[in-house]
Amino acid sequence: MAAVLALLPCFAALAAGRQDYGWEWPLTLSQDDAGAYRVTLDEFVYRRLQDPQLRDLVVFDGAGGAVPTAVLAPEQPLARTAPRLALPWFALPMSKTPSARRWELLSESDADGRLRRVEVSGGAPAERAQADVLIVDLSRVREAVAALELEWKPVEALDLGYRVEASDDLDHWQPLATRGRLVDLQREGRRLLHRRIDLFGLLPHHQRARYLRLTPDRGDQALAIASVEAVFAPRATAAPLSWIELSPSRSSDDRQMYEFRIDGRFPVEQADVALDGNHAVEWRLESRDDADAQWRSRGAPWMGYQVGAEGGRSRPNALATSVRDRQWRLRASTAVATAPVLRLGYRPEVAVFVAQGAPPYALAAGSARALPEPSPVPRLVEALRERHGRDWQPATAYLGSARVLAGEAALRPDWNWRKGLLWGVLLIGALVVAGLALSLLRSSRATAAAEAVPETAEDVEPAPANPDKPDAE
Template identity: 65%
Template structure:
């Protein structure tokens, strides 16, 4: 009995540990992953803006089925930040990689034969120059700038160099996507560092804003000096981005009615296939109209509808946006999947519901070896809590409020477990515990019945005949018969 009880206790403990074992999973526990491209190798902490493809895969309303892994499949500390937080804003400067090029000989064509080595992201690892004079490592007035990992529009380049007696050097700028075909940009940069009577004139930027539209997508820039005989030792080069807008523009997703919830066509229901952080809603209805609406939502089909906003009126009068109502701000950010729109009167046509959201930012620590990936979409895997928000607060307190994590960008999604990671979770723990309890009850009942079983009847001899009675019974029987026999002769003698 003790052995059976011990086994039951061990089985119960194992069943209780099953949920924690299921939570401790790697990238294989998620449906999809996105490779992360880092803007620099020594950033330490990085930030990546989530896009629509990620939100469509998220299952958990608290965004816990989203995790960052290193090159060995180990989870790294990560957290999701709202777009309004300063940490989620893009940094305005980014350190760039550059390579020195030999200056062309006077009177010779400005042409180099470049033999380069790049990784999968297009980032240059090595550049070998053939033709022209040998480059001076200390000079480096001709530069090849690597923009392959920049995803924002660069409005200017900012240079730093070692002190020089006098510098006034112009540059011509060319752009390329493959290092073979170059296109001149309508830009002439100038670096100036002059001093006279204790005063200094310093200009360290080459403006790129307003050039050919394709320069924003160019992977490489080539800067050729006007005077190859004048040398300058460049020590740092940064990309300058446009200042952030006063308020981040919302992204919009539009859904047609999944079904009409009323026969008169005044109530329509919608399904949102993703955990978008909805902030505003709008109704798209063709033609001139003026309708008053109420909007409700819920997160599951068996939950009660909750009023989110309304009544409010949408209208359209004439053509153009001037005669159209503005989007409706929600009182809170919502990630519900099911929405219901109710009109107070007849509706001409099927209204489409538009959802406005501001993309959030995932910040992660570059712990472990690259490459890093973002995995998302699971009904089982969950990201563990990390002290990253407190770490960010500490770093900002130490290095100033302008401190930002380095930029990172999401690549094209790849399938991991796919839809198998979204399969409904069956509560095997409860079934196992109930089975063990029933089994334990049956074992205890069987043991009790064995104790309450009645004794067996008279024992039988091996041959099936009755066994001899005990010795005491034989003696007592003889004594009884002796009394009866003694009385008989006494009577006869008398």
């Protein structure tokens, strides 16, 4: 039994490592201390992957240890940062007494409505407050404003609410259904900062809001504004499609059915058919993962055509969802003269990893042996975005040239003699333990039976002789 226990660390040594993957790509980091990185997968990486869930892809550190890795859709970490625009703004004096707020704006603007100068008339307030009313000029903004972000000079402590009003002419003001709150607090080396006033997609030129007035709730808070920026909604941009072209591996005699095979696990989301000459053919697309599976339809039939130079050609057909199947089949509504070329479009995903351990890092792919458990990286990305804002994204890493690790051998199930021997020893050890347990059970039963006998044969007295029976001569 002790010998069996001594062999258990050997099984840990057989955990998935670099030797269980076919290929690797060294990674170059765009920053040294970002902590989390993303690398875009290319066609060569996809062609090495075997698992439909892409579990045979991982990043290793310089010591050969696997680090948390997950494959994410390109729009998750690759959304563009929300664009910003510095806005003109003007400070107006505010009285500590609400009834004393009697001032008149004298403004100068150009033909587009852009403010050039704002002056206050009507007499100075009896006692001026420490915080000012702000007039923010949105006249040159032509898209929806998600929020305003304000910068101010250092303060000891700040917690100040603001009312927001809108105007198209600086004379008539309408309150908006939003409020702002600026916070800047520090304690024990930590800082709580909130500089954003949400406007929820305000359209200045469509909602008569070319100017905004921000009025503080009270005037006893010292605050000197340094800048005001408009924050627009992030412009989510889909990654461009990449295309792979497949020639038929098999066709029917009537030239209406063509089968194709793709190596790798591409996230196919569009399909197109290239055919020589002018044509108009209705196509049906099906796919499956292996020869034992049933063919499954991948969307409704679509008309593929090409009509001269002026008529152009049909657009690619979008699939209902991305598919990673290896086998594809086209069915034509009529016989075609030449074999079609199936074009499959996909958007390259990104592998996001945490830079645990020491560099250099390398991405490894292609294995039939190593299928690790789900990674916590997707939850980590969400947590970091909640902390740093929805625009946060991991730093970039870049793929180097591929290097062979185990090569094609990693794509075959690993039943080598070492693992077989260890499993054999483990089985023998289990049988030995079972035999020992059975032996102990039998021994305990025998002991219990022996203790149940009260006396031995020597302790039993002989029976008295029968007096009526004559003695034998």
